[in-house]
Amino acid sequence: MKSVALITIHGMGKIKPGYFRDLEEGVIEKLGSKQWDKVSFKNIQYAPILQGPQDKLWDAMLKEKTNELDALKIRQFFLFGFGDAGSLEYSAQKDPRKYLDVQKEIQNVLLSAFKECGSDPNTPIVLIAQSLGCQVISNYLWDAQNGRYIFSSPNTGPEANFLKLKSLNNLITTGCNIPIFVSGLDARVCFDPPSPNFTWDNYYDQDDVLGWPLRQLGKNYDIVHDHSINAGGILSSWNVASHGEYWSDKDVISAVSTRLIEHL
Secondary structure, rough: OOOEEEEEEOOOOOOOOOOOOHHHHHHHHHHHHHHHHEEEEEOOOHHHHHHHHHHHHHHHHHHHHOOOOHHHHHHHHHHHHHHHHHHHHHHHHHOOHHHHHHHHHHHHEEEEEHHHHOOOOOOOOOEEEEEEHEEEEHHHHHHHHHOHHOOOOOOHHHHHHHOOOEEEEEEEEEOOOOHHHOOOOOOOOOOOOOOOEEEEEEEEEOOOOOOOOOHHHHHHHHHHEEEOOOOOOOOOOOOOHHHHHHHHHHHHHHHHHHHHHHOO
16 A cells, blocks of 8 residues: 555647656665655546647648748647647536546546545545646636535545545646736735645746746745746756756755655
C-alpha cells in the first residue's frame, strides 16, 4: 500500500504523454527505489480533451490556399497553448462539457491514487502543476470548496473528501500564469487552504514571461511562497523557452522530493 500520492498536471499546448518523465527520474534518484515504492505517482492528462479540435483547425488553416501565414511555429504555439486557456474559460461560462471533462480526468486520476493508498482519505497529496495546469487545479479547488460544476451535487464520505483534495498538503506550481487570467479584476480571490498543514510553493524563471510570482495578487495569496529559479540549459535558461524546462529543473525536483520525504 502506498503512503503518499504525487500528482502531476501539465500545462498548455500540445503535450507529450510522458511530460513528467524527467521529474519522475529525478525524484527516484533523490528518494531511492525503496522510498519511491511508497509513492502513488499519477499523472493528469487533460490535453487530449482539447487537442483534437485544435489539430483539425490547424490543418484546415494550412490547407486553405488563400491563407498567407508566416511564423508557423509561433502561430501553432498560440493556437494550441492559449487555445487551451480560452477554450476552458469559454466552456466554463457557455458550454461546460469540456470543462467538466477536464474535471472528470482529474477525478479519475485522484481516484486511482486513492485506491493505491488503501482508500485512506487522510493520505497526504503532493501536487505539482505547470503553466495552465496551475489555473486548472486552482479552479478545481475553488469549485470543490464552493459546490460548482462537478461538485454541484452534494457528496460526502472518504472518497469524496479525497476527490475534493482535502488532504492536499503541498501544492507546487511552476511557470504559473494565473495572473494572466485575473490581472484585470479589482478583487482577486484565491481558494482556501484545503488542509491544516497546506503549503504552496511557486517557482518561476525570470526569463519566462508566462511564469509569474503570485503573492502580489492580493492578501488571499499570502499563503504562497514565490521562488525565482533558473530553469533550463544553455539554450533555454535565458529566454521564454525556459517555460518548458521546469519538469527537469533541479530546484523543482529537490522541492518535490523534500515534500515527499516529509510524508514517508
